[in-house]
Amino acid sequence: MNRSFSWKKALFIVLLLLFALWFPRLVDAYFLHLAVTFFLAMILASSWDILARTGQVSVGQAALFGIGAYTAALLFKWVHLSPVLGMLAGGVVSVVVAALLGYLTLRLRGIYFSITTIAFAEALSVIWLMTPAVTGGAMGLSTPPLFGGDRQQAYYLILGILIFCIGVVWMIEASRLNFAFTAVRENEEVANVMGINPTRYKVLAFMISAFFTGFAGGFYSHYNTYIIPYEVFGLGISIACLVMPIFGGLYTIAGPLIGTMIVKVIEEYLRVTVSYGHQIAYGLILILVVLFMPDGVMGIWRNKVLPLFRTVSR
Amino acid sequence: MEWADFLQSFANGLLIAGLYAAVTLGLTLVLGVMGIVNFAHGEIVMLGAYNTFWLYTLLGIDPLLSIALSGLLLFFIGLFIYRFTIRPILNDPPLNQLLLTLGISIFLQNLAMILWKTDSRSVITSYSGMSLSLGVVNVGMTRLLTFLIAVGLTLFLLFFLYKARPGRAMRAVSENNTASWLIGINVQKTYLLAFGVACALAGAAGALVSTIMYTYPMVGFKLSLKAFCILVLGGLGNIPGALFGSLILGLTESFVGTYVPEGSGWAEGISFILIMIILIIKPTGLVGTRRE
Numbered sequence: 001m002n003r004s005f006s007w008k009k010a011l012f013i014v015l016l017l018l019f020a021l022w023f024p025r026l027v028d029a030y031f032l033h034l035a036v037t038f039f040l041a042m043i044l045a046s047s048w049d050i051l052a053r054t055g056q057v058s059v060g061q062a063a064l065f066g067i068g069a070y071t072a073a074l075l076f077k078w079v080h081l082s083p084v085l086g087m088l089a090g091g092v093v094s095v096v097v098a099a100l101l102g103y104l105t106l107r108l109r110g111i112y113f114s115i116t117t118i119a120f121a122e123a124l125s126v127i128w129l130m131t132p133a134v135t136g137g138a139m140g141l142s143t144p145p146l147f148g149g150d151r152q153q154a155y156y157l158i159l160g161i162l163i164f165c166i167g168v169v170w171m172i173e174a175s176r177l178n179f180a181f182t183a184v185r186e187n188e189e190v191a192n193v194m195g196i197n198p199t200r201y202k203v204l205a206f207m208i209s210a211f212f213t214g215f216a217g218g219f220y221s222h223y224n225t226y227i228i229p230y231e232v233f234g235l236g237i238s239i240a241c242l243v244m245p246i247f248g249g250l251y252t253i254a255g256p257l258i259g260t261m262i263v264k265v266i267e268e269y270l271r272v273t274v275s276y277g278h279q280i281a282y283g284l285i286l287i288l289v290v291l292f293m294p295d296g297v298m299g300i301w302r303n304k305v306l307p308l309f310r311t312v313s314r
Numbered sequence: 315m316e317w318a319d320f321l322q323s324f325a326n327g328l329l330i331a332g333l334y335a336a337v338t339l340g341l342t343l344v345l346g347v348m349g350i351v352n353f354a355h356g357e358i359v360m361l362g363a364y365n366t367f368w369l370y371t372l373l374g375i376d377p378l379l380s381i382a383l384s385g386l387l388l389f390f391i392g393l394f395i396y397r398f399t400i401r402p403i404l405n406d407p408p409l410n411q412l413l414l415t416l417g418i419s420i421f422l423q424n425l426a427m428i429l430w431k432t433d434s435r436s437v438i439t440s441y442s443g444m445s446l447s448l449g450v451v452n453v454g455m456t457r458l459l460t461f462l463i464a465v466g467l468t469l470f471l472l473f474f475l476y477k478a479r480p481g482r483a484m485r486a487v488s489e490n491n492t493a494s495w496l497i498g499i500n501v502q503k504t505y506l507l508a509f510g511v512a513c514a515l516a517g518a519a520g521a522l523v524s525t526i527m528y529t530y531p532m533v534g535f536k537l538s539l540k541a542f543c544i545l546v547l548g549g550l551g552n553i554p555g556a557l558f559g560s561l562i563l564g565l566t567e568s569f570v571g572t573y574v575p576e577g578s579g580w581a582e583g584i585s586f587i588l589i590m591i592i593l594i595i596k597p598t599g600l601v602g603t604r605r606e
Contacts, residue, residue, distance in 0.1 A: 055409075057409050057412065057413070059416065104594045105590075105593065105594060107597055108593055108597050109597075110408050110409055110412075111351050111408055111409070111412050112593055112597060114409075114412055115351075115542050115546075115589060115593070116589060116590055116593050116594075118539065119539065119542075119543075119585075119586040119587075119589040119590050120586070120590060122539060122583070122586045123583050123586035123587055123590065126579070126580070126582050126583030126586065127583065129579065130576060130579050130580055130583075235532075235535065239416075239420055242413075246413065274428055276424075276427040276428060276431060276432055277423075277424035277425065277426075277427030277428040277531075278424070279420060279423075279424045280420075280421055280424035280425060280427075280428065282417075282420050282424075283417045283418065283419070283420030283421025283422070283423070283424060284417070284421055285417070286413055286414070286416060286417025286420065286421075287399060287414060287417040287418060287421065289413075289417075290403060290406075290410050290413050290414040290417065291399065291402055291403070291414070294410075
């Protein structure tokens, strides 16, 4: 969005980065764990946003997440592949699946695409449940703790992936891809006439999104040490993937990150207070955002908060 | 024996298709009249099912009687949902409408989890165990009743749409809302009524669901997906198409359940696979549609 280089911004980012690197020394195990889940969620949110930039609303990111998770877990079970390579493999397999699915379905527009993605995630869940010999079925799969249970190393790994993911989003924004994605989102016919092949860019965005979602899935399976199809292919993950960036503000770098922070804090609070149904917050947020804050938190920041400061300084 | 198996699963498929049709009617109505795919439709059905369950468990009201009560209750809930959430976004892009109704769906699912936990509940009446023997085919009493009532609901909706004045207004609005407005139809009121009627039908379908399936918070989501599959099979927003789609889905599930090893588990996935295959082959649904 804003491609002009500003010292203030750079300083802020450097400070944020130093804080993130220093963070594990400041907090106890619970907050470290919380930070890991936050970063994982941020990756999911940012990667969903990458796909959304082409106008495709996926309601089945759990399919890619689950594929990544199971790829990592199964590779560990079969050949004892090292977890980090397993996560990478999870990302790669997700990319391949997204390329195939994308090629087949991205001709679909709007709601048709969304419904297909839900159906895909649910279909995978059924397939996994019905083939326990290969997939572990409803009992799921377990792996030994990541890095022997060392949370600090897990923290730095997921932080690294998050930075990589944000870097990719930043590169997309700074490059011509941004224009292509926006053109496809705003009007496919016009984009086509301008020489932008909508299907190609939609599949590309889907693949980039799939890599990070799949990697996050792989990380989740090793970090959590246990996965079941109901969860990793479940609606809950797909919903989380889309509510966080929508709440934060779409098509921005900071939006999905800020959205994730706020939504996750609310969710953690509810998780402690109600035993079932803490995702009720996701539903409410989605309703409120669509009705009252079309550009999310970032929109409110840009349109309501920033102008206040401007009038003050004048 | 071969034939008996075939006829039995045909009968089972036909009966469950009736239920699917009842579930899909309201979704079709809202899509046809307003052009909105209501993701929360299944949750309305779920509320109808819970209403029936609680009325039966706490007050001993027969589920067949609850059909009307659930319909009435959900009619008013539907009016409320329309007035405060759907109406403001009628002219928004379809994806916003999707996100809003998805939000309502998630909200209601989780509300049900908070209020009633995730237990699977079922309504067992005095006639639940009875079955009717028609030659080689055995038909469960509740399933047969459910089917007949579903047929009744469908006929009621068709009668309403073709003979009653407000129903005809709905058809007019679905053809062209500006022209309808020009000839003096109150479009807003028609939308409101259509949404209310759709929710009432969903509530009634929920009462049927509670008698032959388990009632649990996610049942609505499962039924929504089946209903989407039916819409995609039958073409979006027309009732004969929805009936056709229900029949195909019901029969396919039933035959897979009978003839494929471990079929009842796989049958659960049929609707998802069908959605994907059909949309991939023909992106606007099998029968074609008036709307984009």
